[in-house]
Amino acid sequence: MIKDDLDWKILEVLQQNSRTPYAVIGREIGLSASAVAERIQRLEDSGVIEGYATTINLKKAGLPLSAYISIQVQKTNHATFVSYIKEFPEVIQCSRVTGKDCLIMKCALKDSSHLANVIDRLAVYGDPTTLVVLSEVIRNGMICKEIIELAAALEAGDMPD
Amino acid sequence: MIKDDLDWKILEVLQQNSRTPYAVIGREIGLSASAVAERIQRLEDSGVIEGYATTINLKKAGLPLSAYISIQVQKTNHATFVSYIKEFPEVIQCSRVTGKDCLIMKCALKDSSHLANVIDRLAVYGDPTTLVVLSEVIRNGMICKEIIELAAALEAGDMPD
DNA sequence: TTTGAAAGAGACCAAGT
């Protein structure tokens, strides 16, 4: 799906700014704008590129408080709870995970009473554990070739036959 | 910064697809393309719009495994650790939070031995707790006006003078 | 697959309502 380093470079540029003109990308990696367009089209069609998003500054949007809330939901209630939390616009991220607390969510909030309200509404399904975000160290880390390479290097050395 | 409902609608469209043509946005909300452009420019200048990103499908990029790793770092080592984890390309998200484990990270990984390696490298600074992601319930929840309204409704009713 | 050129669409700028 990702064929070579040029694909990776295109993806890296697009992750930083999805509206970079194809001609500019082409200049950076030594390709014509149409070649870039074709590659991007392929990456879209194959599903590597899922979409183009816009990052909103939560503070400036009036939501200066964030929190991770994890909750333990019985497996019988799992499907019900999943459709329930989809009604919460505050929940901007939600993953099912291993461990006792089987769902971990990230919420965008106005203030502490807003947080209290969300916790109360979630508490119907289980006992929520809350971690208030003090600062964001890394917001949207880039998916880059380097990650794959690090993982590949492990296989070569760490697991002798 | 966000003036009215039209700004919110523009932000909602852009969050779903940052490359939506201004004319299309204008058609949806009843404005000319130039008016839309002006508003977007204002939202960029005021910092409400932080940037335009591209969402990569981690599975298709060769990183089918994700995990939340939290770690307890002494406050004396905090700054050192923060610059240390910035060298980890696997860490795609990192927040400083309240609670005993003061940093929570999300990692993109190739496989379990890759995960083991990341845990080992992090363990230098503290005892990491790992939660493997089983599925993503909500990926990039939209920041919308509704969140603000829910919070505002609370203030009106819940806190009588 | 990539390139180059041509056509169409969109973004941008300025003046006007």
Add this chain to the structure above:
DNA sequence: ACTTGGTCTCTTTCAAA
């Protein structure tokens, strides 16, 4: 603050190597 019209740039498509 929004609209209209003109201009310029970008995307897209197609033919050819």
